[in-house]
Structures are given as structure tokens and as C-alpha cells.
Amino acid sequence: MSSAPRTATERTKLPYCHESFHNLQELRHSASLANKVFIQRDYTDGTVCKFQTKFPSELESRIERTLFEDTVKMLNNYYAEAEKIGGQSYLEGCLACLTIYLIFLCIETRYEKVLKKISRYIQEQNEKVYAPRGLLITDPIERGMRVIEISVYEDRGSSGSSSGSSTTSSGR
Amino acid sequence: MITRKVTRKWEKLPGKNTFCCDGRVMMARQKGVFYLTLFLIIGTCSLFFAFECPYLAVHLSPAIPVFAVLLFVFVMAMLLRTSFSDPGVLPRALPEEANFIEMEIEAANGNVLAGQRPPPRIKNVQINNQIVKLKYCYTCKIFRPPRASHCSICDNCVDRFDHHCPWVGNCVGKRNYRYFYLFTLSLSLLTIYIFAFDIVHVVLREYRNFFEHVVSLTPHCTVLEVLVCFFTLWSVVGLTGFHTYLISLNQTTNEDIKGSWSGKNRVQNPYSHKNIIENCCEVLCGPTYPSVLDRRGVMLEDSTSPTSSDASAASTHKSSNPVSQTTKSSAPLIPNEHTPDEAKPSIGAGTQKSTSSPKEEKPPSPTSPNAVAPAVIKESAH
Numbered sequence: 001m002s003s004a005p006r007t008a009t010e011r012t013k014l015p016y017c018h019e020s021f022h023n024l025q026e027l028r029h030s031a032s033l034a035n036k037v038f039i040q041r042d043y044t045d046g047t048v049c050k051f052q053t054k055f056p057s058e059l060e061s062r063i064e065r066t067l068f069e070d071t072v073k074m075l076n077n078y079y080a081e082a083e084k085i086g087g088q089s090y091l092e093g094c095l096a097c098l099t100i101y102l103i104f105l106c107i108e109t110r111y112e113k114v115l116k117k118i119s120r121y122i123q124e125q126n127e128k129v130y131a132p133r134g135l136l137i138t139d140p141i142e143r144g145m146r147v148i149e150i151s152v153y154e155d156r157g158s159s160g161s162s163s164g165s166s167t168t169s170s171g172r
Numbered sequence: 173m174i175t176r177k178v179t180r181k182w183e184k185l186p187g188k189n190t191f192c193c194d195g196r197v198m199m200a201r202q203k204g205v206f207y208l209t210l211f212l213i214i215g216t217c218s219l220f221f222a223f224e225c226p227y228l229a230v231h232l233s234p235a236i237p238v239f240a241v242l243l244f245v246f247v248m249a250m251l252l253r254t255s256f257s258d259p260g261v262l263p264r265a266l267p268e269e270a271n272f273i274e275m276e277i278e279a280a281n282g283n284v285l286a287g288q289r290p291p292p293r294i295k296n297v298q299i300n301n302q303i304v305k306l307k308y309c310y311t312c313k314i315f316r317p318p319r320a321s322h323c324s325i326c327d328n329c330v331d332r333f334d335h336h337c338p339w340v341g342n343c344v345g346k347r348n349y350r351y352f353y354l355f356t357l358s359l360s361l362l363t364i365y366i367f368a369f370d371i372v373h374v375v376l377r378e379y380r381n382f383f384e385h386v387v388s389l390t391p392h393c394t395v396l397e398v399l400v401c402f403f404t405l406w407s408v409v410g411l412t413g414f415h416t417y418l419i420s421l422n423q424t425t426n427e428d429i430k431g432s433w434s435g436k437n438r439v440q441n442p443y444s445h446k447n448i449i450e451n452c453c454e455v456l457c458g459p460t461y462p463s464v465l466d467r468r469g470v471m472l473e474d475s476t477s478p479t480s481s482d483a484s485a486a487s488t489h490k491s492s493n494p495v496s497q498t499t500k501s502s503a504p505l506i507p508n509e510h511t512p513d514e515a516k517p518s519i520g521a522g523t524q525k526s527t528s529s530p531k532e533e534k535p536p537s538p539t540s541p542n543a544v545a546p547a548v549i550k551e552s553a554h
Binding site for chain 1: 265273
């Protein structure tokens with residue numbers, strides 16, 4: 001943590017990597033929340049859960065576009081897998097109906113299994129990709145599956161030195 | 173030694189739901205008609221099991237009461253599942269998300285001259301090559317997803333909102349629609365079954381009376397059951413038929429009543445697969461969606477929230493006390509949507525919502541209970 005760059009200009013010279021935030025807990029303790037960016041749902045395919053892959057301008061200096069898009073695409077794939085209507089969902093539905101849905105007291109539904117996978121994936125992404133860049137993704141299920149909330153953190157040591165893109169966001 | 177009382181998230185949820193069993197059960201506030209439903213079903217079936225079944229089991233077949241029991245258990249299970257589960261409530265936006273959306277709206281609207289009404293808050297999205305309008309909910313501070321609607325009785329936005337059913341004491345939405353359908357279907361079968369065997373019972377008795385020169389009276393309960401079943405039949409079978417029609421077209425009651433997809437100039441239903449079997453499969457055999465309301469999660473003190481809205485603390489306290497106003501619903505099926513026309517958010521201060529009025533007059537800032545509650549774990553010093 002002592003090797004962290006102090007000023008915004010120093011930080012922008014780094015290839016998107018803050019040495020101080022290599023730990024999620026350090027992120028919460030050593031940084032203050034500057035802003036939150038919300039990735040909205042993409043309804044072009046109907047009511048299936050899918051998020052927009054459009055790269056928000058607030059994150060331009062914080063993370064590479066491809067990394068962000070990969071994360072969102074992966075999440076979309078997971079949700080598509082959970083909501084897929086096919087042989088397995090029919091089997092699950094019919095079996096559950098025959099047991100008057102008591103079977104759900106014993107086994108997990110496919111959706112719940114995929115949600116656990118998503119939660120692990122987001123945890124892993126936060127640890128490996130986002131926390132080192134001073135960002136944190138919140139699992140969409142905690143926001144009613146409406147948005148992917150990305151919290152943007154600023155190093156507490158640098159007071160007033162906004163990196164420009166994250167704090168003043170007043171629409172595009 | 174004082175034990176720490178854990179506060180769970182359901183205790184702080186906004187909306188007019190009641191919760192039981194420490195958040196496991198979620199229902200609407202008015203449960204009177206639900207108790208009536210329970211009474212009618214259990215009462216009629218008890219009479220059937222007590223008076224008809226012994227006679228029919230002996231004179232016809234013991235399979236009759238067995239099948240009736242199975243059907244009864246299925247009906248009750250579906251009813252309780254519909255009534256007690258989360259219909260697909262969308263949680264309200266937290267302050268940061270609400271502000272983010274407000275900023276987006278302001279940016280999109282540009283400058284509104286003083287004294288002029290701001291344009292209605294509508295987003296257009298293209299779904300399967302049809303333009304669908306997403307409306308903004310002033311209570312929940314979100315743009316409602318497609319097919320979602322705000323129920324004024326429960327004061328929640330519900331995903332794939334069908335209708336609020338007083339008979340089951342809950343909204344019918346994405347998560348419990350199939351249980352509701354199976355409930356009406358199995359109740360229709362049960363009603364027909366009891367009705368049919370009541371008639372068989374009466375006929376058999378009179379037949380025996382005639383041939384064996386025995387006088388025995390048809391019990392009064394049979395007459396009562398026949399009456400209940402007769403009136404139930406028309407309504408429940410009709411309702412089942414109506415919902416079968418809706419499922420085959422992949423429509424909700426709300427959309428049907430508002431005529432969203434009918435009429436020449438209207439948009440065609442973009443969610444329909446244009447195939448009855450596929451539509452039925454999607455609605456009835458689709459995935460079981462999880463509840464996004466974490467009712468039994470434990471409330472923690474939120475120390476990272478940068479929001480400074482003092483009103484939120486006050487309104488959280490207000491929302492945790494049960495509001496004494498009750499909105500009695502008189503109509504049996506009440507599709508609800510709470511849209512404010514193009515009302516300015518600052519107009520009006522009424523917090524009373526009546527079921528029939530479509531206009532919402534609630535100002536968004538002071539009474540919104542969607543705050544992050546600080547310091548909720550009640551910790552006693554020991």
C-alpha cells in the first residue's frame with residue numbers, strides 16, 4: 001500500500017493497475033466510494049435477463065473496454081443458460097409438478113445453481129480484474145436483476161484529485 | 173445475558189405486504205377473501221369426505237375417495253404456493269440508482285422551461301422488431317421492465333404482472349402464475365368431480381330407495397355441496413378457460429384488459445412465439461425464477477453508503493410501522509397499474525392510494541422508503 005501512486009497523473013500513467021488495491025478488503029478500507037455506474041438491461045431479445053454491453057464513458061480511464069465487455073457477455077451467457085427453455089427445464093417442471101413442488105425443498109433449481117456460478121464468477125472477476133483497478137461489481141441479484149452496479153473507488157490519499165472521468169458524470 | 177435480535181430484510185421492505193414465518197411467507201395485506209376461499213374449499217371437501225365418500229366407497233369403488241383426496245391435496249398445495257410466494261416483486265431502486273436514472277432523464281429531456289410540464293417519462297425499446305414503451309414508476313423509481321406493472325394494492329412493481337387476486341390474497345406475477353393456473357385448473361376438476369359424484373350419490377340413493385323399498389333421506393350436506401359446486405363451477409371453469417386462452421397467446425390479464433396487443437394500430441405481441449405449444453411450454457414449463465427480494469437476509473449496518481438523504485431515515489421508520497390505511501378491493505379481478513399521466517413529481521402530496529384511481533400523486537422525495545437503513549441490528553450491550 002505504501003507504494004501506491006499518490007496523484008491522479010501518476011496513476012493514469014500506469015497500465016490500469018493500482019498496486020494498492022490488490023485486495024478487495026484493502027479496497028474498502030483504503031479507498032472511498034467516488035461514483036457508481038449502472039449497466040442497464042438490454043430488452044431487445046424480450047424479457048430474458050441480458051445486460052447492455054455498451055461501454056460506459058465513466059469507466060474509460062479505469063478499465064479496458066474488452067475486459068468489461070467480456071465480463072458482461074459472460075454474465076449474459078450465464079443468465080441465458082439459466083433461463084433456457086428446453087429438455088431440462090421441462091423435465092424439472094414436470095417432475096416438480098408431480099411432487100406438488102415439494103421437491104424444491106430438497107433439490108436446487110437449475111436457476112439457483114447458475115446463480116451460484118454467477119456469484120462465484122463475479123467474486124473472481126472482482127478479485128482478479130476489477131479490484132486492482134479500483135472498481136467493484138455488485139451481483140445483479142442484489143439489485144433486483146435490473147442493473148449491474150459498478151462502484152468506482154478513489155484512493156483516499158489523493159484528495160480532490162479526480163481523474164476526471166468518474167466523478168462528474170452528467171449524462172452524455 | 174441478552175441475546176442479539178437479528179433484523180431481517182423483510183421487516184424493512186417497502187410496500188404493503190404482510191410477512192409470516194419470519195419472512196418465508198409473503199401475502200397481500202387484505203386476507204379476508206383468501207380465508208373465505210380456504211373455508212369454501214376445506215368445508216365442501218370435508219362434507220364430501222364425511223358424507224358422500226363412505227357411501228360411494230362401499231357402493232361404487234374405494235378409488236373414488238382416494239382420487240378425491242389426491243386432488244384436494246393438489247388444490248391446497250397450489251393455492252398455498254400461489255398465496256404465500258413472492259409473485260416477482262421488483263425491489264425499489266436504491267438512492268444512487270434512482271439518482272442515476274434521474275440524471276439520465278434530465279439529460280434526455282434537455283431544458284424544460286419553467287411552468288411547462290416535463291415530458292412523460294417513457295423509454296422506447298425494440299423487442300422482436302416491435303416498439304414497446306417502458307414507463308417510469310414514480311413509487312419504485314425505476315423504468316419498469318417490459319410486462320411489469322405496479323400493483324396499487326400491494327404497492328409493488330411486479331414482473332410479468334397478471335392481476336391482483338383477492339381470492340388467493342396475493343398478486344399473480346411471473347413467479348407464481350403457473351401455480352395460480354394449476355390451482356384454477358385443479359379446482360375446476362375437483363369441483364366437477366365433487367359435483368358429479370354428488371349427483372351420482374343422489375341418483376344411487378333414490379335408485380336403492382325405489383328398488384329396496386327403503387326410505388332414506390338424501391343428506392342436507394349433499395344439497396349444500398351441490399349448490400356450492402354449481403356456483404363455483406361457472407366462475408372457476410370460466411377462469412381456467414380464460415387463462416388457458418391467455419397462456420396459448422402468451423399474454424397477461426393486464427395486457428388483455430388494457431388491449432395492449434389488440435386492435436389494428438397496436439403493436440403485435442412481441443413475446444408470443446406464434447405457436448400455441450411453445451407459448452404453453454414457456455409459461456408452464458419454463459424455468460423457476462428466483463425471488464430477487466432477499467426476505468430472510470440479515471440487515472447489516474451499511475457503512476459505505478455516501479447518501480446524505482435525511483428524509484430516508486425518517487421514512488424508513490415510517491415504512492416499518494404498518495400503515496393503518498387499508499384499501500379494500502371490491503372487484504374480484506383487479507389489474508392495476510399506477511402511472512401518473514404526465515404529472516410532475518412535485519404535484520400533490522396524497523399518500524392514500526385508492527384502487528380505482530389511476531393517478532399517482534406521490535412526490536418522490538419525502539416519502540420514499542427505499543432508503544438504506546443505517547444501524548438496524550439491535551445490539552444490546554452485555
